[in-house]
Amino acid sequence: MPVIIFFIAIWYLSLFSQTFFHHRYASHGAFKMSKGWERFFFVFTYITQGSHYMSPRAYAIMHRLHHAHTDTEDDPHSPNFSSNIFSMMLRTRRIYTDIFKNRIPVDEKYTKNLPEWQSFDRWGNSTLSRGIWLAAYILFFAFYATSPWQYLLLPIIAAMGAFHGAIINWFAHKFGYKNFILKNTSENLFSVDILMLGESYHNNHHKRPSAINFGVRWHELDPVYPVILLLDKLHVIQIQKVATVPLPE
Secondary structure: OHHHHHHHHHHHHHHHHHHHHHHHHHHOOOOEOOHHHHHHHHHHHHHHHHHHOOOHHHHHHHHHHHHHOOOOOOOOOOHHHOOOHHHHHHHHHHHHHHHHOOOOOOOHHHOOOOOOOHHHHHHHOOHHHHHHHHHHHHHHHHHHOOOHHHHHHHHHHHOHHHHHHHHHHHHOOOOOEOOOOOOOOOOEOOOOOOOOOOOOEHHHHHHOOOOOOOOOOOOOOOOHHHHHHHHHHOOOOEOOOOOOOOOOO
16 A cells, blocks of 8 residues: 555656646746745655656757647657657657757757756756665565555656656547647547646647646646645745636637
8 A cells, every 4th residue: 555655646746746847837937936946846846756857947948849849750759750659758758868968959949948957957867866766666665565566666656757748748649639729639638637637638738838727628627727826826936927728619
């Protein structure tokens, strides 16, 4: 039971960091925060993502490229140019690493208003950091796993961010339903999205990327939206303008 609880906690905490900090804040600037709070969420993200920590800066650049080139050969993670989900994950990882290490040129329009903490990002992406986290996970399993099958969860925990990304970037461009007819294959994967904290409303998101609420219809619950409103009321973040997705006709 402790392993299952640990897995669920890592799933949702790391996913919250990804959708709140990497996606809505770093990539789309859906809200602002002070430099102090930005550093806080750098650390919070590192703790919750652990061995699969991603640089918010590199992630944001890659995600902006996805929106600019959706479903084309220049899309960092399009199912249209990968034979299977695993090859797409490897391609995405390679592009992320190239962006992080400045090995590919990136137009400056994709690098504006990004969260920067280079020394922290270098540590979080280092082999040593990832190795320490992985050793900690293995030690936890050694103490608390009650069945051999539970060890099957270990590689998912170690690469949780890649699994989260694959679910949306592969399946939400192949399956689901559309609220909006767009010039891309994005779909809403789940009609009620608790599993992915609103990230699966991908068609809605491509309609209005900077919206703080990814849901549109009454049943499309975005669990992160009320958290954003609460943090705004607590003056942790500042919502500049509430961008909403219009209801489809």
